Amino acid sequence: MTVKKKTGNTSEEVYVGGGTIVSYDGVEVQSKIPSSFYSLDIESLLKQKTDLSIKDVTKLMVLVYHSHTTESYALLDVGCYTKSLTPRTTDEAQNMVRVGDELCSYLENLGISVIHDITIHDTDYNSSYASSRESIEEYLEKYPSIEITIDVHRDDITYSDNTKVKPTAEVNGKKAARMMIIAGAEYGSIENFPDWEYNLRFDLAVQQKANELYPGLMRPILFSQRKYNMDETKNSFLLEIGTDANTLDEACYLARLFAVALAELIQTEYVTQ
Secondary structure, three states, rough: OOOOOEOOOOOEEOOOOOOEEHHHHHHHEEOOOOOOOOOOOHHHHHHOOOOOEEEEEHHOOOEEEEEOOOEEEEEEEOOOOOOOOOEOOOOOOEHHHHHHHHHHHHHHHHHOOOEOOOOOOOOOHHHHHHHHHHHHHHHHHHHOEEEEEEEEEEEEEEEOOOOOOOEEEEEEEEEEEEEEEEEEEEOOOOOOOOOHHHHHHHHHHHHHHHHHOOOOOOOOEEOOOOOOOOOOOOOEEEEEEEOOOEOOOOOOOHHHHHHHHHHHHHHHHHHHO
16 A cells, blocks of 8 residues: 655644734724725724615525636545645536535525536636636626625645645534635725725625624635725625635535525625515
8 A cells, every 4th residue: 555645734723814903893804905095994894784785685696606616625634635635626526616516505595596607717827817707797797686796715825834724613513614705905006996895894794794603714804905806796705715725525514604694694684675
């Protein structure tokens, strides 16, 4: 039997990264936007709500897509990894499509209509966001009732000693990958993103609901000078589900938990009679 040589360890330590942590009532934001440009007031933004008012929840549509479709996960939780860890695969049973399927299936079961774009957008990695943008715009034209778009990814946190961080939380006795929302702002090199604060309001509401239902599941929101495709609607965000060191099972479990939180938020906060 061939024993594969260990490449590095995995660690479940808490990882935040740079920036300033801003907190309110359990909601945390890792801000990389200077306060001289924008003073982040989480309490005020939560009170302002977002640009989402739904009379008939069956007519709301959520678009789930993957700019980096081929990102994938570990299969075993053994505290280390070898060269066999595949960071990318076109196998839909093991890449972001599988995680997106879990998210979409649970949202549908909870009464939220979803479109899942499973197009591989990262065949050319450098043009992945341009490729996914084309798909988003096609869907928005075909289905004007889409108001929420979610770009589902996974992160990669690897230290210089080859240790990989796998953010995890225990929910009901089972390990789940932790998740991070990325929020952008029109700052510095980012242009043509005038409605970015609407997205931020929605992100904070999502974070608050997920924290309420599953404490410890969320990493701080990363707020920085980015746009990706979040300018397409006022309720769009990029979601990082774990890292490549998390297992596929942990990522899928997280997707199911997140679906519960998102569906409850939509149905309790944004449906009007």
